[in-house]
Amino acid sequence: MPASPTPVPVLPLPIVEREAIDPGLDLAAEIDRLRRARRAVILAHFYQDGEVQDIADFVGDSLGLSQQAAATDAEVIAFCGVHFMAETAKILNMGKTVVMPDTDAGCSLADRCPPDVFAEWLKQYPGHAVVSYINTSVGVKALSDVICTSTNAVRVVESIPRDRPIVFAPDRHLGRWVMKQTGREMVLWPGFCVVHEQFTVRRILKLKEEYPEARLIAHPECEQSVLDLADYIGSTNQLIQHVVNDRAHDTFIVATEMGVMHQMRKLRPGVQVIGAPPDSGCECATCPYMRLNTMEKLYLALKNLQPEVTVPADLAARARLPIERMLALG
Ligand code: 13P
Ligand code: SF4
DSSP states (O other): OOOOOOOOOOOOOOOOOOOOOOTTTTTHHHHHHHHHTTTEEEEEETSHHHHHHHOOOOOEEEHHHHHHHHOOOSSEEEEEEEEEHHHHHHOOOOOOOOSSSSSTOOOHHHTTTTTHHHHHHHTTTOOEEEESSSSOOOHHHHOOSSOOTTTHEEEEEEETTTTTTEEEEHHHHHHHHHHHOOOOEEEOOOOOOOTEEEHHHHHHHHHHHHOOEEEEEOOSSSHHHHHHHHHHOOOHHHHHHHHHTTTTOOOEEEEEOOHHHHHHHHTTOOOOOEEOOOETSSSSSOOOOOGGGOOOHHHHHHHOOOOOOOHHHHHHHHHHHHHHHHHHOO
């Protein structure tokens, strides 16, 4: 007799029914009108679609976006990025309304480091300073001493006394790269980004044969073998600035999410930027979570002030401290 099939668990997820939008609506004009009516600021990450980046009041990397969120006097923040970014904005603005086009926009790094498992794991490392990447949930931030982004991870780690052992979570590739830059040993949580882990030396070397003059620039979330090939390594903002400033070269292979190429082309017209191909067979790397945010959903978020990002006050108070320590370090 065949074995009975394993029952598929039914997840208690809310079903979000979004209202239909008149396809003739001028979305950009409506978003602009609502932004003013709501006294809202639109913040967008460099991985968003070009049209979402172009309508934002500020477009930036994780550090720039948290600095903007900390400084804004807008009444509403419409955050076009992934959940941990909007959550950070909320933690810094508990009295304000923070909405996202799509609250299902998670992050593989944050999702694979659950706070309860992280808390258990940390028990093995008493006395260690806990440095967490901003790509974490509020629960993990609340267990951390200081937060960092890829822009300031080296600076943050260097701010910790040399005799204090360090735990770094959740991206093992960023962690290993920071260890190399600082000469500090760290215990690494074994997390990774599903987008950046898809770049391989094999496909990049093939592309380099086609564009022998191209410089390879990479985000530190890439695997060590890819980083070893790179001519420059940096956060999304640093990669964009590098393309703008490196006038000795005009062709770049970009090993990160393809959204950054929008700003590279805008800020340096004529530059040739080629997305490093992921090993999935696609021609360019896209973050499936970031892509959940669309102009349609941004319009609805501003119109309905939903879906809202909420954080329990006690957890927010604990998570705010390590974020503020990072902001003070710059
Ligand atoms: P940045 O802080 O460099 O923008 O990186 C965010 C991120 O999620 C990279 O995948
Ligand atoms: Fe998270 Fe990777 Fe997407 Fe960045 S690219 S938001 S690390 S899943």
